[in-house]
Amino acid sequence: MTRQSKAHEKALAPRESAFQRFADWVSDAMGRPTNIAFWAVLITIWTCIFAFGGPHLAGGTWLPAWFTSQGFNFPLNLVTTVAELFIGFLVATAANRAQLALTVLLTKIQTETDEIDGLVKENTELTRQVADVVAQLDEIHAHVTALTEAAGLTVGTFAPGENPPTTKRSAESTAAENGK
Secondary structure (H helix, E strand, O other): OOHHHHHHHHHHOOOOOHHHHHHHHHHHHHOOHHHHHHHHHHHHHHHHHHHHOHHHHHHOOOOOHHHHOHHHHHHHHHHHHHHHHHHHHHHHHHHHHHHHHHHHHHHHHHHHHHHHHHHHHHHHHHHHHHHHHHHHHHHHHHHHHHHHHHOOOOOOOOOOOOOOOOOHHHHHHHHHHOOO
16 A cells, blocks of 8 residues: 555544544553553552551551541442443443454455456456367368368478478469469
């Protein structure tokens, strides 16, 4: 594909929304080793802080009382549920865009396959026509050979580009026709 056709295709493509661009970025970033390593290190640090931080950290007494109360579970769960829902939307958007791209690709492949199928059928028909013409030429050759032998002329075979074989009679008739 040329640079011009890529630019033309990009110009005709619908503009992506900020959400779609963000969804693509999140989808792309989440599967990268850098992201996985970042979270593995963060979880390790978090675990070490609470494992080796002593009873004050492990007991959670350093946190505000409202954060550790039963009443805070609802808002905390609400936030995580909404975040998970948002992540689901991001993944669904990225999946839909990937599906659309795949559908476009498969449609192009189907179109090309249909074109090739038509060309193969056309080629097959042309090959049949060539075979018919060759058969007709063989028949004409057989008639010409029969007529030539009936006229008493010698008929030989010769390769393309070679002169036909001459016989004594054909040389005499040629000389007579030329007035020699």
